[in-house]
Amino acid sequence: MLIRKSPSHPILPSEITPETVYHGRRRFLAQLGLGAAGLAAAACGRAAESAAPSGQSVGAGADLKLARKTEMAGGETPTSYEDVTHYNNYYEFGTDKSEPAQYAGTLRPRPWTVAVEGECEAPGRVGIDDLLKLFPLEERVYRHRCVEGWSIVVPWDGFPLGPFLARFKPTSKAKYVAFTTLYDPKQMPQAGGVLPWPYREGLRIDEAMHPLAFLSLGLYGKPLPNQNGAPLRLTLPWKYGFKSIKSIVRIEFTEQAPRTTWSVSAPDEYGFYANVNPKVDHPRWSQARERRLGELFKRPTLMFNGYPEVASLYTGMDLRTYF
Numbered sequence: 001m002l003i004r005k006s007p008s009h010p011i012l013p014s015e016i017t018p019e020t021v022y023h024g025r026r027r028f029l030a031q032l033g034l035g036a037a038g039l040a041a042a043a044c045g046r047a048a049e050s051a052a053p054s055g056q057s058v059g060a061g062a063d064l065k066l067a068r069k070t071e072m073a074g075g076e077t078p079t080s081y082e083d084v085t086h087y088n089n090y091y092e093f094g095t096d097k098s099e100p101a102q103y104a105g106t107l108r109p110r111p112w113t114v115a116v117e118g119e120c121e122a123p124g125r126v127g128i129d130d131l132l133k134l135f136p137l138e139e140r141v142y143r144h145r146c147v148e149g150w151s152i153v154v155p156w157d158g159f160p161l162g163p164f165l166a167r168f169k170p171t172s173k174a175k176y177v178a179f180t181t182l183y184d185p186k187q188m189p190q191a192g193g194v195l196p197w198p199y200r201e202g203l204r205i206d207e208a209m210h211p212l213a214f215l216s217l218g219l220y221g222k223p224l225p226n227q228n229g230a231p232l233r234l235t236l237p238w239k240y241g242f243k244s245i246k247s248i249v250r251i252e253f254t255e256q257a258p259r260t261t262w263s264v265s266a267p268d269e270y271g272f273y274a275n276v277n278p279k280v281d282h283p284r285w286s287q288a289r290e291r292r293l294g295e296l297f298k299r300p301t302l303m304f305n306g307y308p309e310v311a312s313l314y315t316g317m318d319l320r321t322y323f
């Protein structure tokens with residue numbers, strides 16, 4: 001996700017084997033019996049955690065009460081809890097993938113209030129514990145694809161975004177929805193000058209109302225870990241991960257398209273729409289293929305990340321222009 005600073009990049013971020021993938025290779029070799037004795041021994045601990053999602057340890061916090069669970073990732077096995085929570089992008093806590101898990105402990109997800117305002121008849125503020133009771137919580141297993149070329153499969157817990165937004169009665173002037181992350185340097189001392197804070201994202205109102213757009217409050221049946229965006233974040237499975245803004249404090253209905261962090265920081269590299277599209281490359285990374293964390297080989301990327309039901313949102317739009 002870094003912005004191009006110089007024309008020459010000796011090693012592209014997408015070419016660096018992520019630590020988790022490296023561990024995945026060790027596991028793979030160990031399982032095949034090809035690794036050295038020491039290697040197999042070293043891999044044991046993590047293999048036990050991540051080989052079988054049903055048996056893995058999934059972090060702290062009371063279990064969320066889930067009304068239902070829906071598999072929406074083509075039957076794929078979810079990525080291990082360990083990988084989902086230790087390979088993160090959350091620049092407020094550092095730019096290295098391992099840093100959010102290390103440093104996000106300073107974020108305080110309670111008390112927490114989300115303000116919903118702008119072009120709506122019933123603006124308001126909702127405390128996180130009330131928000132948790134607004135709708136039955138459900139689990140959806142979604143694919144999550146980062147613009148950098150890695151991907152994961154995650155059981156997210158929460159509720160659809162549309163019915164939540166509808167409670168605030170958006171007016172006919174509400175053409176877009178803008179989202180803002182908390183920015184508090186005391187809680188986020190690692191946030192450097194790499195991005196203009198606070199982190200902001202936005203959607204067209206019809207995208208926000210699409211049944212796939214999800215407000216996540218947990219994952220793997222537990223409250224969201226801080227590094228994954230506690231206490232609430234967006235999950236937009238057909239878009240690159242940077243649209244899925246974390247630790248939201250403000251939602252605003254707007255008439256004009258909101259300014260969004262990455263599209264303002266590097267407009268040639270990150271568009272407002274950011275729909276997963278294997279035919280439209282990022283200037284520095286091919287988007288044709290991706291690497292699932294924990295897997296050896298890259299796989300083809302699917303249009304809209306394998307969620308063709310969103311295609312009608314973009315009828316008649318040139319997706320190269322509106323990338």
Ligand code: MTE
Nearest residue numbers: 088089090091146181199241242244245246
């Ligand atoms: N939200 C905030 N506030 N800050 C961030 O740096 N990173 C984005 C997105 N939401 C980011 C954010 C990016 S680039 C990705 S890929 C996803 O969060 C990563 O989510 P994950 O760490 O839960 O996998």
